[in-house]
Amino acid sequence: MRTNETNFTRLQTENETLRQHIGVLEQRIAQLQPFVDNTDDLLFQIDASGRLLYANASARRLLGIVPNNGGDVSVFAHLSLEEAEHIQQTLTHTVVQHQQHATLEVQMGDTHGEMQTMLWQMTLCYAVEGQLDHLNCICRDMTQQKQHDAERRMFQALIEHSTDFIGFASLEGRPIFLNRAGRRLMEMTDEEDISNRPVIDHLVPADQTFAQETILPTVMQKGCWQGEVRFRTFQSGTEIPVLWNIFLLPAYETGGAPVVATVTRDLTEQKRQEAALHKAQRSLDQAVDTVLWGTMDGRITYANEAASKDLGYSRDELLTMTITDLDFNKTTEQLGAILEMIREQQVVRFETVHLRKDGSTFPVEVTVYYLTFDGEEFLHAFVRDITARKQAEAEQAALQQQIIDAQREALRELSTPMIPISDEVVIMPLIGTIDSSRAQQVMETLLEGVAQHRATLAILDITGVSMVDTQVAQVFIQAAQAVKLLGAQVMITGIQPQIAQTLVQLGIDLNGMLTRSSLQSGIAAALRQPQVGKEHHAAMR
Incomplete structure (x- = not known):
């Protein structure tokens, strides 16, 4: 009996101790519950089939359920078929390995059907028999972090692909980062450690003092400086004119220690173009x-x-x-x-x-x-x-006209030559084609020659003339008549058969003019001037 009382007393003591522990646990749970409900992470518990056993406030909002009414809700219903199969495969693999933890990214839809990227951190709880009993899940919305990561990668790519020199350095001047364009400009490899190249060493010695005494203090005081300086490459020592835009990034912008940043532009090509433009400008001006x-x-x-x-x-x-x-x-x-x-x-x-x-x-x-x-x-x-x-052209034109006139006169004399063979007889041999212009020239030369030489007989030799038309024949007749008025007469020699036939067909009357078949016979007749005169007078009768 005494033993039973002892056991009962011990049980009461233990029960009281348990009640106290439960009270402490309930108090601690009550203290932690606001943190659980107010956290942005989703905290929920599901069984092996995905049925919801517990969900905090954030999980209930995402899943669209009211408190204490989650027993009929399947978390897998908020996943695509592919995502649900992916989770099942992960769980199967984890259970087979009898592991307690698994982490994976899942695309999970909210009550509006919008998909969000969630990071699931699952703790697997097994039954005594070793079977999966339930899962405790902490899910974090990674959507914004993914966006931030994408933006960071985009800006990183932008910096790396920029053609300008972009770099960051500590306030002490030790480089922290340099993009590809900066490395190429300074003749550095992608693997080379930039921290061993202080910022001041990038400048030519003549500009280093100015940078230390003016540029860097200005950056520290005003936050930025921009101007032209000269960089010097680390391998060949080539001087490169650059536009150095250097500025301070304070800690609240970097999320860490303040740094000095620069966006530097190579001005080599611009300087070359400016020099070429200056030369072109001087060429135009002068x-x-x-x-x-x-x-x-x-x-x-x-x-x-x-x-x-x-x-x-x-x-x-x-x-x-x-x-x-x-x-x-x-x-x-x-x-x-x-x-x-x-x-x-x-x-x-x-x-x-x-x-x-x-x-x-x-x-x-x-x-x-x-x-x-x-x-x-x-x-x-x-x-x-x-x-x-214009003056030279005018002088040249006048000179050319003089030459043309002289040539024309020479041609005129050559085309209608007047040759005296005695004191009273002159010969005009004609060669080539005679048009109306040349026929008129023949008349003028013939009359001038008869008058000048006081000839009584003018012989027109047309042995070398290939063709005579009506107009030309009429000019010959008019010439003979005009010569007659000067007291002389005209003899035509060398009439070719085809020309004689043409003159007959045209009905040209050569009465009043002496004719001979050849120049030789004409000259012979001319030297017998009295006999020729008689023939002429007989022909006139």
């Missing part, structure tokens, strides 16, 4: 010809020194003028038409006359090019003073 730039409405936007010299205006005055103020020959309408032609043909060359400030004019040759820059249209004109050329 060109001997006038060079003008203008807009399509004719406004002058650039004029070189030659333009000022040739036109008498200052360069500032020219920039207030238009093309119409310079062109003496062209009206506004004509210049408008030329501008349209330039737009269509891209390049046009023409001659005109320019007007100087003093009112004098001078001839010019203008070559105009049509150009576009950034969608704007421009005219680029080269203007050459051609006064000397």
Whole structure:
């Protein structure tokens, strides 16, 4: 009996102790419950089939269930078929290995059907028999973290693929990061440790003092500095002009220690282009010809020194003028038409006359090019003073005309030669084709020769003439009549058979003119002038 009382007392004591422990546990659970319910992570318990046994507030919101009403809810219903099969395969593998923990990413839909990336951290609880009894799951929404990771990778790729030198360094000047473009610029490999290359060593010695005394203190005081300096490559020592944009990133922006950052641009190509542009500018400014730039409405936007010299205006005055103020020959309408032609043909060359400030004019040759820059249209004109050329052309034309006149006179004398064979007889041998112009020349030369030599007989030898038409024959007849008025007579020699036939067919009357078959017989007859005269008078009767 006494033993039973002892046991009962012991049981009461143990029971009281258990009640106290339960009270402490309930108190601790009550204290932890707000943290469990208010955490953003999803905490839930499911059985092996996925049926929900417990869910905190965040899990209930995602699954769309009310408190104490989750017994009929399957967590797998909020997963796609592929995701559910993936979890089942993971659980099967974990159970086979008799492991207690498994972690995987799952695409899980909320009550609105929107999919979210969740990180499932599962603790597997087994029954005494070794079978899976239930799972305790902590799920964290990874959607924003995934977005942040994607943004970070995007910005990292942006930095790595940038053509500018981008780097970070500690406040003491020790490099922390340098992108690919920076490594290439400084002749460093991708594997080379950049921390051994202090920022100050990137500059040429002449710029290092300025950087230490001015640039870096300015960055620390004002937060940034930008200007041109010269870098020096680590391998070849080549000097590189750069635009150094260096600035301070405070701790609240980096999430850690403050750093000095830089976005540095290689100015080598820009400097080369600027030098080329400067040379081109000097070439234009010092060109001997006038060079003008203008807009399509004719406004002058650039004029070189030659333009000022040739036109008498200052360069500032020219920039207030238009093309119409310079062109003496062209009206506004004509210049408008030329501008349209330039737009269509891209390049046009023409001659005109320019007007100087003093009112004098001078001839010019203008070559105009049509150009576009950034969608704007421009005219680029080269203007050459051609006064000397025009004078030379005029002198050359006058000289050429003199030569032509002399040649014409020589040809005239050669084509209608007048040869005296005695004091009273002259011969004019004709060769080639005789047209109306040459026939008229024959008449003029014949009359002048008869009068000049006071001849009484003029022999026209047409042995070398291939054809005579009516008009030419009439000229011969008129020539004979005109010579007769001068007191002389005409003898035609060397008439070819085909010409004789043509004259007969044309009905040409050669009465009043002496004829001989050949020049030889004609000369022989001429030397017997009295006999010829008798024949002539007989023919006249």
